Amino acid sequence: MGWTRKILRVDLSNGTCKSEPLNMEWAQQYLGQRGLATKYFVEEVDPKVDPLAPANKLIMATGPLTGTPASTGGRYSVITKGALTGAIACSNSGGYFGAELKFAGWDMVIFEGKSAKPVYLSIEDDKVELRDAAHLWGKTVWQTEEIIKKSHQDPQVRVCSIGRAGENGVMYACIVNDLHRAAGRSGVGTVMGSKNLKAVAVRGTKGAGAIKNPKAFMQAAAAAKKVLVDNAVTGQGLPTFGTQVLMNVINEMGALPTRNHRDVQFESARKISAEAMAEKRPTDGKSHLVTNAACFGCTIACGRISKIDETHFSVVNKPQYWGASGGLEYEAAWALGAANGVGDLEALQYANLICNEDGFDPITFGATVAAAMELYDLGILSKEQIGLEAPFGSAQALVALAEMLVKGEGFGKDLALGSARMCAKYGRPELSMGVKQQEFPAYDSRGIQGMGLAYATSNRGACHLRGYTVASEVLGIPVKTDPLVTEGKADLVKAFQDATSVFDSAGVCVFTTFAWSLADLQPQLDAACDGDWTMEKLTLVGERIWNMERLFNNAAGFTAKDDDLPPRLKTEPAKTGPAKGLVNGIDKMRPEYYKARGWNPEGVPSKETRARLGL
Amino acid sequence: MNITFKLFATLQDYLPAEAKKTNALSLELAETTTVAQIIERFGLPQKLVHLVLIDGAFVPPAERSSRLLRQGETLSIWPPVAGG
Numbered sequence: 001m002g003w004t005r006k007i008l009r010v011d012l013s014n015g016t017c018k019s020e021p022l023n024m025e026w027a028q029q030y031l032g033q034r035g036l037a038t039k040y041f042v043e044e045v046d047p048k049v050d051p052l053a054p055a056n057k058l059i060m061a062t063g064p065l066t067g068t069p070a071s072t073g074g075r076y077s078v079i080t081k082g083a084l085t086g087a088i089a090c091s092n093s094g095g096y097f098g099a100e101l102k103f104a105g106w107d108m109v110i111f112e113g114k115s116a117k118p119v120y121l122s123i124e125d126d127k128v129e130l131r132d133a134a135h136l137w138g139k140t141v142w143q144t145e146e147i148i149k150k151s152h153q154d155p156q157v158r159v160c161s162i163g164r165a166g167e168n169g170v171m172y173a174c175i176v177n178d179l180h181r182a183a184g185r186s187g188v189g190t191v192m193g194s195k196n197l198k199a200v201a202v203r204g205t206k207g208a209g210a211i212k213n214p215k216a217f218m219q220a221a222a223a224a225k226k227v228l229v230d231n232a233v234t235g236q237g238l239p240t241f242g243t244q245v246l247m248n249v250i251n252e253m254g255a256l257p258t259r260n261h262r263d264v265q266f267e268s269a270r271k272i273s274a275e276a277m278a279e280k281r282p283t284d285g286k287s288h289l290v291t292n293a294a295c296f297g298c299t300i301a302c303g304r305i306s307k308i309d310e311t312h313f314s315v316v317n318k319p320q321y322w323g324a325s326g327g328l329e330y331e332a333a334w335a336l337g338a339a340n341g342v343g344d345l346e347a348l349q350y351a352n353l354i355c356n357e358d359g360f361d362p363i364t365f366g367a368t369v370a371a372a373m374e375l376y377d378l379g380i381l382s383k384e385q386i387g388l389e390a391p392f393g394s395a396q397a398l399v400a401l402a403e404m405l406v407k408g409e410g411f412g413k414d415l416a417l418g419s420a421r422m423c424a425k426y427g428r429p430e431l432s433m434g435v436k437q438q439e440f441p442a443y444d445s446r447g448i449q450g451m452g453l454a455y456a457t458s459n460r461g462a463c464h465l466r467g468y469t470v471a472s473e474v475l476g477i478p479v480k481t482d483p484l485v486t487e488g489k490a491d492l493v494k495a496f497q498d499a500t501s502v503f504d505s506a507g508v509c510v511f512t513t514f515a516w517s518l519a520d521l522q523p524q525l526d527a528a529c530d531g532d533w534t535m536e537k538l539t540l541v542g543e544r545i546w547n548m549e550r551l552f553n554n555a556a557g558f559t560a561k562d563d564d565l566p567p568r569l570k571t572e573p574a575k576t577g578p579a580k581g582l583v584n585g586i587d588k589m590r591p592e593y594y595k596a597r598g599w600n601p602e603g604v605p606s607k608e609t610r611a612r613l614g615l
Numbered sequence: 616m617n618i619t620f621k622l623f624a625t626l627q628d629y630l631p632a633e634a635k636k637t638n639a640l641s642l643e644l645a646e647t648t649t650v651a652q653i654i655e656r657f658g659l660p661q662k663l664v665h666l667v668l669i670d671g672a673f674v675p676p677a678e679r680s681s682r683l684l685r686q687g688e689t690l691s692i693w694p695p696v697a698g699g
Contacts, residue, residue, distance in 0.1 A: 232695035243698030330698045514697045578671040
């Protein structure tokens with residue numbers, strides 16, 4: 001399909017929707033999805049804007065391969081200034097929503113302003129309108145999707161929406177589509193909620209078209225699919241065990257952040273691992289895991305569909321949670337589990353269901369609970385303040401806190417701030433484990449040094465999906481590097497960041513990169529998209545996107561001081577495992593990285609770099 | 616000497632039934648046992664032996680036949696896996 005060459009601009013303040021031609025000059029420079037939508041965003045939005053002000057915009061964008069037969073070609077991204085971070089935000093989601101938006105004939109939707117009352121956007125091909133959402137406000141993601149499908153009398157309509165978290169200003173609210181896929185990080189759902197935009201419902205019947213060279217594209221897509229099928233990771237490992245297979249790997253390596261990063265190994269890691277999910281439970285003789293699942297067009301199918309133990313304390317008398325549903329994925333299992341010292345698989349699944357149902361990021365939520373548990377452990381927060389006893393390891397506390405967050409009650413209001421603001425409120429900002437006010441994901445950078453640099457320099461705050469050097473440092477993809485050294489990591493991080501920028505802008509899933517290199521993606525893009533898409537051009541596009549995001553953050557006020565890790569990771573050595581005695585070497589890697597990037601010592605792209613990239 | 620031997624993901628099928636619940640098995644070995652000899656003893660397919668760790672530290676493929684196991688160590692092996 002390449003681009004549909006059409007964007008939809010929705011002015012929520014005036015209630016208008018209008019079609020515009022896609023800027024094809026920018027498409028040649030920024031490809032699509034993450035890159036192209038960010039280009040629109042930085043051209044139109046003041047970097048200093050308050051993320052929750054009407055002047056902030058929110059863009060839902062597909063890539064040129066979204067909706068095509070390319071494997072995993074169902075992705076879309078949400079681009080805005082993040083509520084949690086105040087930095088550029090780009091959250092990527094799978095499922096079926098992105099492909100449907102493309103089938104309706106739109107490359108992207110730009111939301112601007114703020115509606116005076118709750119609304120949702122209905123898209124049926126070219127028929128586009130804002131509709132009243134008063135009856136949806138206060139409803140969960142799951143209820144919202146069901147109500148919209150019924151009212152449209154079309155089960156094929158695809159919906160993305162915010163839950164009560166997004167309505168209530170939880171700073172890390174998600175936008176959830178297809179019940180349990182989410183644009184999850186940085187508070188993109190919080191921005192959506194601030195605009196009184198409850199949901200987007202889309203039905204597209206135009207299908208795939210406008211491929212530059214259909215025959216060449218089908219050949220390239222088929223060849224690339226064969227690479228995925230023949231690869232042991234994408235053909236067997238991920239479909240069978242999902243991302244959760246990493247729980248034991250990372251724990252054995254001594255890089256599993258535990259109890260708010262006090263420890264790097266979790267004694268109950270196996271109890272919350274992929275292996276445990278596949279075992280039969282003693283209570284009912286059934287396994288937690290029901291099946292794997294795929295997003296649109298995906299030939300990997302890493303997703304997990306599970307059924308919770310109906311006798312577990314969290315769901316007794318709550319049959320609405322007894323059905324098969326999404327999770328657990330590795331990041332959620334870690335954040336809700338090891339990060340808090342909770343080794344109760346069913347409790348993690350319940351908390352994960354609540355995250356999906358009401359739309360909030362399990363990584364930030366879990367990490368914020370971890371910080372609260374440390375504050376409780378230190379006596380800074382009392383049982384009376386929290387409303388219950390909250391020691392590390394308490395599954396009861398995890399479950400109760402998830403419910404408190406959704407209801408916006410009591411200590412739930414503090415949890416809604418995220419760990420950075422919550423820890424600052426109680427006078428211990430250093431106990432927030434994150435970068436740019438966004439919490440770390442599931443890799444301790446004392447045991448995987450490159451990830452410390454990837455976290456510190458990620459344009460959207462701490463994140464594993466901007467430069468996943470775990471692939472190289474742990475898994476040997478594409479080549480094995482030593483996770484315990486800093487040497488070579490600046491170039492490694494840069495290479496991962498730039499390549500990922502291309503994949504995120506193409507419309508495919510970054511998990512393809514466990515088997516694909518840019519050389520597998522390039523023939524598909526070249527056959528699908530107008531223009532010549534060479535390896536050299538794509539490499540430059542990736543670097544251009546990264547630097548564009550950086551320049552926005554610089555203009556928003558971020559400096560080299562923000563490319564740093566919490567003191568714990570720089571001064572408290574890992575206690576066990578291969579990294580025992582090590583801290584992260586961020587202060588050594590950062591200047592090496594700036595040099596590799598062509599940035600000045602303050603972390604600003606030099607004039608020469610900007611000129612080389614056309615920025 | 617005694618070591619702990621762990622197999623994960625699809626490789627756990629090569630463990631005795633009672634060891635699958637923990638993915639771990641205690642092994643009594645001769646002093647000169649190598650990593651490669653353990654892999655051979657349990658009949659692990661070479662193409663599935665991807666990530667080999669001793670006490671969490673990576674053992675490159677080229678060192679598997681020369682790396683002697685030591686008292687108290689934990690040998691862990693995975694097939695090709697990934698996540699995110």
